[in-house]
Amino acid sequence: MTTGTSITLLLQASNGVPALALGRGDAIIFDSSTVEALAGSRDYRMLLETGLSEIGAELNDLSLIACDIGPGGLGVTRTAAAFANALGFALSLPILALPAFKLLGAEVAGHSNGSAKPVAILRRAARPHVHFGIYEPDATGGKLVHYEHCLEKSALEQIQNMDDYDLAGNIEVEGHASPVTNMAAMETMLKLALAAPTPAPEARAWPIVEVLE
């Protein structure tokens, strides 16, 4: 790295809406999801060019690329991973892959001010399947303790057995408050990216695959 302004590039996609952010140190300095004119664009190149020019940085200032690998929207998650991987390849940067449910769990646990409730995460897959995860908060942040691609019925049965929980994702559970959110804030993503072990030099993003038997 030739410059002291190391920038982290963050890509999210699996909730269906492409979003790109840039962080300097531990602060988000550009976030496409908060810019009305950019929200909903599927053009990661345009989002990145806009972000870099807005903060007065160049591609070579990037020091880390973190990419959401789902599970979630097939096309947009592949788009983000392919874009991130090729950028990492061309710039000789590794890609830090972050599972969406880890992001969502950390996001919701962060909201609840230390209530330490587990987070049940449900995301729509090809019907009648869902992606189902459980995130356990702890003193150091928390971790994703369960993930499976299963029938919606099976996920709901497992949720019924949980005492108390916060809900995240994009599926309502009868008798429970609506999901807190289906997208982690870029601040949460940056925090997780900076806390993660440095990825191997040629690490790439491999989206979580949904294959029906």
Place this chain on the structure above:
Amino acid sequence: MSGLILGIETSCDDTSVALVDRAGHVAAIRTVSQFEIHEAFGGVYPELASRAHLEAILPTVQGVMEEASVTPADLTAIGVTRGPGLIGSLLVGLSTAEALSMAWDVPAYGVNHLRGHIRSVALESGRTEFPAVIMLVSGGHTLIAELKDAWSYRLLGSTRDDSVGESYDKVARMLGLGMPGGPAIDKAAKAGQPVLRLPRPMKNEAYEFSFSGLKSSVARHIEKHPEVSVEDMSASFVAACMDVLAAKADRALDACKPRSLVIVGGVAASPQLRDAMGKVAAKHGVELCLPPMKWATDNAAMIAMATWDYVERGLQPGLMPKPNLSLETP
């Protein structure tokens, strides 16, 4: 115009990357097949195709660049298939090209895959005498078009349902011949006689094709007569396909009066098709143009070759996927 074009093709189930110069010389090409991944599903499984493209594409790019000792500075452009094809697969090639284009500061062009097939003829000093009539017959496409020159095309007709290649694969499966179906059926057909009566769908109607009815009547025949000879059924099926394809080619040569008849696509490997089209071309006194087999199936060299046309015309379609892109849209 000097330099090389990096071609990227991910429209279906092969990840292919190539470097091609303006003269059509292929400096390097690598193609990673997903055949084994999809064989178990009996067809291309889109989610797995997309994932496999993602895994294969960067090592493949790196491989061709190293093989040809090429750096990004040697590239005139990147050309990538934007359609037609499977959306999840197209997106991987397009997003990869987008990021490479940005990081390497090389322009990227979204290319029509069908134009790639047509321009495959020009690879490695191949030539076409224009005007031409072209028939594209493969697992993904069946169409016939008039080429006024290397750029201006008029679609005469295409298939309303299955492609020829698809029906070969399906019939091969019905007959227990395994995959890929084309060579297996061709081989069985050579050992049999076309004695079974099968329909010639849409043979007498202009230029449109339909093969699903033919496939269904093969299925019905096998159901009624499970003892049918696999060789005779193969021969009869191939004869029906060739009859239809030859009739359309004959009609197009009559109407368009071209100087050559070009056959491209994977089914061009079929000896029966080569034979049938040779006869049609000879009848009309036009040159039959069959590119080498290695360029007949989906590959990135043809995409790079087609990209040169866009570069020279200053036409730069964006990198948005177009799963249903038609031949006539550049």
